Amino acid sequence: IGYRLKEKVGSVEVLSDTLTRIADGEIVIEPELAKRLVERPRSDKRDLVSTLSERERDVLKLMAEGRSNNGIASTLFVSAKAVEKHVANIFDKLGLHADTSAHHRRVLAVLTYLRSQRGDA
Secondary structure, three states: OOOHHHHOOOOHHHHHHHHHHHHOOEEEHHHHHHHHHHOOOOHHHHHHOOOOOOHHHHHHHHHOOEEEOOHHHHHOOOOOHHHHHHHHHHHHHHOOOHHHHHHOOHHHHHHHHHHHHHHHO
């Protein structure tokens, strides 16, 4: 499992190293993101995810698979604009407001979803 911020992958060597480490079974996560997750107050993630509509959960699941908004749109047979609206609703319901954009809202939303699936809210 791994997540690197594209602005932090400055060279082919860094990307190659990251992929090799993931292939070897390591978990690679951007230190800045890990710090934010640890500092963030814990709340019941299952309750937050349960506030999402079925379609929003579908969108969030596809986000967790690493799909882009356009990829999600084609999978769900909806417009990219509809996906953008669902993503905005997801951010709102999970408390990931625009002022937290520096905290990588999309990643935090996906991590919230993954935690809710594992049951370690």
